[in-house]
Amino acid sequence: MSVSTQDLIALGGVVGLIWLWLDSLRAREIALGICEAACDRRDLQLLDQTIALRRLSVRSTRSGLRLRRVYRFDFSEEGVGRHTGHLVLVGLDLEEISFGLPTQADDAR
Template structure:
């Protein structure tokens, strides 16, 4: 019985690790595309996991991850944005920038 529990625990850890890598890879791609669309530069070409939790919606239980990233509007300053993924789907993306008239 202990061996079965250990195997299940290892499988769960392996699934979580692979799912986290996939979610991060998708989030980086979304972030890079959004930065290009907003004409800002993604700094360090990286995002950082800030929060991990569970989200229960009508679709069921999903992992909810909040990533933070740094970007620059003109190449000199450094600003923060965040990206929220629920499962492998984008839930929210914010640059904290004012909306331009042409973007609305």
């Protein structure tokens, strides 16, 4: 029984999709942990304990090509209102997290 080039390409595609799915699950777990820790440090409540992938792209880094994921999450200040923040991971490393709130330096003015 011989294996054709088309079979190898199809197998490679399936393996690639499985890798992407598993890598995305791991990245989501990491992003959720970062959001929970950041909310705890700011005395904010992460709502629904969930984050949602908003954008997926590829970024060139010194280490080569990496997936860049942008997640959205909702949080509340003292249980009042609902605000939206975002978190950016490049590979599995945090690039940016934003709550869209004034910084403490802005509050002092």
